Amino acid sequence: MHKKSLADLGGLVYSTESGRMCPGCRQPVAQCMCRQNAKAQPTGDGTVRVSRETKGRGGKAVTLVKGVLANEAALVQLGKQLKAACGSGGTVKDGVIEVQGDHVERVMAALQKLGHRVVRAGG
Template identity: 60%
Template sequence: MRKNASAGETGLVYSTDTGRMCPACRQPLAACLCKALAKAVPAGDGTARVTREKQGRGGKTVTVVRGLALDAEALGALGKRLRSACGAGGTAKDGVLEVQGDHADKVLTLLLAEGFKAKRAGG
C-alpha cells in the first residue's frame, strides 16, 4: 500500500455486507453507477470537425471526423453511410470516424445534409 495516498484514493474496497466496492462511486459493484453514466454521456461537443490527415499512415490520406456526440452504435451506422457514399473503406473507433482517401468535401456535405453541425478543420 502507498504511504502518500490522497484522501480521494482511500476508502472502502470490500465490505462483508455487499462484497467489492467500486473505487469511483463507492457503491457496491452490483449497484455501480459509473458504467451507466459513462454510456449515457458520449464524448464530443456536437460539432463535427472534418479534417484530412496523412501523419503516421504511411503516406496514405485519410478523412477524419471528430467531435460527434454519438454512441458507438450510431457512430458505426453513420460511418457506414459515409463510407458507402464515398465508395471507400474506413473505420469508426474511439469516437472518431475515418474514411480512406481525400473525401473531406463530400463528407462535409453529407454530414450537413443529415442535419449535423459540421465544419472543415485544418488545411
Template identity: 50%
Template sequence: MFQNKKQSTLVYSTDHGTMCTSCKRPIADCICGQKNKPKNDGIIRIERQTKGRKGKGVSLISGLPLEGEELKKLAKILKAKCGTGGTIKDGVIEIQGDHRQNLKIELEKIGYKVKLAGG
C-alpha cells in the same frame, strides 16, 4: 512570522489518477457530474491526416454526439457514400482517402453543423 496558508487543489494522485476539480474525488468516483459534461461544442470537424499512415491519407470526423451502434451506423452510411473503407477509433470516424467535401455535404444533409479543419 506570517504564513500564507493557501489551500492547494489536488489535480492528480498517484493512488487514484486524475481527480475531479469540483468534488475532489477520483474521476471514476465523481459524484458531481463534471465528467459527464459534453466534450464537444456541437460542431462536427472533418480533417485530413497522413501522419503515421505511410503517406496514405484519411478523413477524420470528430465531435459527433453519437456512441456505440448509432456511431457504427453513421460510419457505415458515410463509407458507402464515399465508396471506401474506414473504421471508428476512440469515437472518431476514419474514412480512407480525402473525402472531406463529400462527407461535409452528407453530414449537413443529416442536420449537423460541419467545419473543415486543418489545411
C-alpha cells in the same frame, strides 16, 4: 471495537458463477450498468470537425470526423453511411470516424444533409 462486515468492505468482489463483480451496481462486470451509463454521455460543443490526415499512415490520406455527439452504436452506423457515400472503407476508433481516402468534401456534404453543423478542420 466494531468488526467490519462484508457489506462495509464494498460487497461481493468475485463470484465463481459470473466472475468479477462491479462494486457500484453489484452486477457481473460484463453486464455492468455503471460503465454503460458513463459511455452513453458524449461530450462536445455540437460542431462536427472534418479533417484530412496522412501522419503515420505511410503517406495515405484518411478523412477524420471528430465531435459527433452520439454514442458508440450511433457512431458505427454513421460511419457505415459515410463510407457508403464515399465508396471506401474505414473504421470508428475512440469516438473518431476514419474514412480511407481524401473525401473531405463528400463527408461534409453528407453530414450537412443529415443535419449536422460541419466545419473543416486543418488546412
